[in-house]
Amino acid sequence: xxxxxxxxxxxxxxxxxxxxxxxxxxxxxxxxxxxxxxxxxxxxxxxxxxxxxxxxxxxxxxxxxxxxxxxxxxxxxxxxxxxxxxxxxxxxxxxxxxxxxxxxxxxxxxxxxx
Amino acid sequence: xxxxxxxxxxxxxxxxxxxxxxxxxxxxxxxxxxxxxxxxxxxxxxxxxxxxxxxxxxxxxxxxxxxxxxxxxxxxxxxxxxxxxxxxxxxxxxxxxxxxxxxxxxxxxxx
Numbered sequence: 001x002x003x004x005x006x007x008x009x010x011x012x013x014x015x016x017x018x019x020x021x022x023x024x025x026x027x028x029x030x031x032x033x034x035x036x037x038x039x040x041x042x043x044x045x046x047x048x049x050x051x052x053x054x055x056x057x058x059x060x061x062x063x064x065x066x067x068x069x070x071x072x073x074x075x076x077x078x079x080x081x082x083x084x085x086x087x088x089x090x091x092x093x094x095x096x097x098x099x100x101x102x103x104x105x106x107x108x109x110x111x112x113x114x
Numbered sequence: 115x116x117x118x119x120x121x122x123x124x125x126x127x128x129x130x131x132x133x134x135x136x137x138x139x140x141x142x143x144x145x146x147x148x149x150x151x152x153x154x155x156x157x158x159x160x161x162x163x164x165x166x167x168x169x170x171x172x173x174x175x176x177x178x179x180x181x182x183x184x185x186x187x188x189x190x191x192x193x194x195x196x197x198x199x200x201x202x203x204x205x206x207x208x209x210x211x212x213x214x215x216x217x218x219x220x221x222x223x224x225x
Contacts, residue, residue, distance in 0.1 A: 044206075101162055
């Protein structure tokens with residue numbers, strides 16, 4: 001069965017420090033991969049996506065992610081975190097079966113210390 | 115370009131009642147998906163509609179239903195509400211390849 005694992009439930013970093021959020025997926029074919037961010041009480045905002053091609057993808061707000069097929073991973077990175085990045089981050093996998101359905105990880109809550 | 119609009123933003127209902135939530139997708143998007151978000155279960159797929167047809171359904175009881183109109187607007191209905199149905203219900207619209215754009219959600223509280 002398809003699944004997404006985000007091993008870290010909570011992460012705390014200092015403002016200005018680098019960030020890496022981990023995501024591993026289980027899916028038989030080449031997946032569509034996404035990272036979303038959610039502020040409290042709000043909907044989900046798409047940060048970046050991977051469909052095919054270059055395995056390093058750039059997103060909004062200075063985020064990037066790298067698809068590694070051999071490790072079934074799609075980790076999210078940011079070189080320097082800002083206090084406004086504090087939120088919950090979700091990794092998701094989509095399917096190539098002709099319909100729109102996302103399987104989400106449990107999320108990683110990011111806290112940023114000044 | 116207007117985003118995905120969900121109404122109402124907040125609802126309080128009593129056990130046993132039914133509720134209808136509404137979602138207006140981004141103009142031109144024909145696919146609308148619904149998700150339930152709870153602290154315990156996280157984000158779970160409810161169902162997806164495309165051109166007024168349900169294409170896929172998640173693992174939820176029959177009390178959860180939906181429909182899509184010719185203008186792509188969608189509604190979801192929950193009958194005989196239970197306390198466990200309290201959640202943030204998120205609607206997403208898509209053009210293709212699963213790139214979903216989410217609304218702000220409807221916060222449903224069942225008392």
